[in-house]
Amino acid sequence: MATSTITKTVLTEPRTVTTIAADVTAKTTAHTITTALGVTVFIDYAPDASAAKVGNGTRFKIQTSQTTTADLAWRDLFVVQTGVSSPNTGSLSSATTAGGTVINTTSTLPALGAFAFFKSTTVANSEWGEVVARSTGSSTFTVLDGVTTALTTNTTWYDSALHWQQYLNATGIVRWRVVAHNNMGTTNQAAMWHVAAIEGANINATS
Numbered sequence: 001m002a003t004s005t006i007t008k009t010v011l012t013e014p015r016t017v018t019t020i021a022a023d024v025t026a027k028t029t030a031h032t033i034t035t036a037l038g039v040t041v042f043i044d045y046a047p048d049a050s051a052a053k054v055g056n057g058t059r060f061k062i063q064t065s066q067t068t069t070a071d072l073a074w075r076d077l078f079v080v081q082t083g084v085s086s087p088n089t090g091s092l093s094s095a096t097t098a099g100g101t102v103i104n105t106t107s108t109l110p111a112l113g114a115f116a117f118f119k120s121t122t123v124a125n126s127e128w129g130e131v132v133a134r135s136t137g138s139s140t141f142t143v144l145d146g147v148t149t150a151l152t153t154n155t156t157w158y159d160s161a162l163h164w165q166q167y168l169n170a171t172g173i174v175r176w177r178v179v180a181h182n183n184m185g186t187t188n189q190a191a192m193w194h195v196a197a198i199e200g201a202n203i204n205a206t207s
Helices: none
Strands: 003-010 015-020 024-027 036-047 059-065 074-081 089-091 102-104 115-119 127-135 140-143 156-169 175-182 191-206
Touching: 015 024, 015 175, 036 059, 036 115, 036 175, 059 156, 074 156, 127 156, 175 191
Parallel strands: none
Antiparallel strands: 003 191, 015 191, 024 175, 036 156, 036 191, 059 074, 059 175, 089 156, 102 140, 115 127, 115 156, 127 140
């Protein structure tokens, strides 16, 4: 009986964890698809300020182009937008080792079920964690998965962080990119964003 396999490739991150200033639009470099039959695009967002936005949140778009080189023909495939409310924020009162799930913090706690963003002094090492438990008596909260990189005392965290992922059928796509509009409101705030992607290609049949 013939079987087939799909080669899956984690792409070099189109956007490492990066700050996007208030009132700014940014975009990833266009990625050209050659042999891939599909691609899953991952977009991560977090606040980078304690104040609320006013009017509209940060908007993210996955776009494709009908041309191979020109930049006048980009079209939206997927659009999402954040809320505007101010996040809960605090800082670590003690360090958390790599792999740890319990976060000791100042008196403020993130919302249960929210994604918390931990902003490292090395911004590229910043990460997200889903809040699954919290203790007001001890000012601690627990994230679902252990942190990848050790968090130092005074590391700042914000909740109201978000994740999205979108699968693209690549059979009719030559190029794609992600655009971040952090200028949609009457008052905008600094934010963090990150983009990753996985391609699936090269279906090989064997018998």
